[in-house]
Amino acid sequence: MPNTSRSRTKELMLFAGNFLRHPRMLGSIIPSSRYLVDQVLQPIVWERAHVIVEYGPGVGTFTAEILRRMRPDAHLVAIETNSDFVRFLRASLPDPRLHVVQESAAEVQSVLRRLGLAPARYIISGIPLGSMPEPVRADIAGKTRAALEPGGAFLVYQFTARALPSLQRAFGYVERGFERRNFPPAQLFVCAADAI
Ligand SMILES: C[S@@+](CC[C@H](N)C(=O)[O-])C[C@H]1O[C@@H](n2cnc3c(N)ncnc32)[C@H](O)[C@@H]1O
Structure with a gap:
């Protein structure tokens, strides 16, 4: 898929500028590293993934890689609250499989229905x-569980483990991981109804 208007410098500047304005919404001054992207996406069985949702795509670090790996007939729904990022994603990732929606993750079920x-x-x-x-x-954890098909999984990365109890209450199975080569180092949680 052509990827004409994506430049790393533009992505870093847009991300850092938005971090200065909304530090709590972003949590990090730079986008995720390649190491984190690879580890978070590792559990995905791509042939089985017809609908994938991404919460908080930012400048599209995961989005671009998901589009590169996913089936040609799959859909990727990127749900982002920040209008700068929504505009940037729509302009820089012109892929008909990608639906960029300006909403909160809490609206995941209505977003899927609408599409x-x-x-x-x-x-x-x-x-x-x-x-x-x-x-x-x-x-968000409860609505996410309800928006998954049977056998589906919620793949989460965070800079603290504070969300773990909520994830454990919503999902029967939570497996933990850690990526120390990311800045900041990241906690990973693979959440599903049953062990995967
Ligand atoms: C840590 S940044 C991650 C950006 C990108 N995915 C990455 O890994 O580089 C968190 C992103 O989540 C977005 N966000 C925060 N709360 C959100 C919500 N309730 N629903 C959707 N997006 C949200 C922020 O605007 C920001 O783009």
């Missing part, structure tokens, strides 16, 4: 669940 898509096989999340009030975090 006429089935429940997701995977939902990938980098939104700062740990800095949200517990009821908001619990609400």
Whole structure:
């Protein structure tokens, strides 16, 4: 897929500028590293993934790699609250499989319904669940579980383990990982109804 208007410098400047304005919403001054992207996406069985959702794509570090790896007939729904990032993603990733939606992750079920898509096989999340009030975090975790198809998984990366209890309450199975080569080092959680 052509990727004409993506420049690393532009991505870094847009991300850092938005971090200065909304530090709690972003959680990091630079986008995720290649190491983190690879580790978070590692559990995905791409042939089975017809609908994938990403929460908080930012400048599209995960988005571009998901598009590169996913099936030609799959859909990727990127849900982002920040209008600068939404505009940037729409302009820089012109792929008909990508749906960029300006909404909160809490609206995942209505977003999928509006797009006429089935429940997701995977939902990938980098939104700062740990800095949200517990009821908001619990609400997103519960709605995420309801938006997954049977056998689906919620793949989460965070800079703290604060969201772990909410994830454990919403999902029967949570496996933990760690990526120390990211800045900041990241906690990973693979969440599913049952062991995967
Ligand atoms: C840590 S940044 C991750 C950006 C990118 N995925 C990466 O890994 O480089 C968190 C992103 O989540 C977005 N965000 C925060 N709360 C959100 C919410 N409730 N729903 C959707 N996106 C949200 C922020 O605007 C930001 O783009």
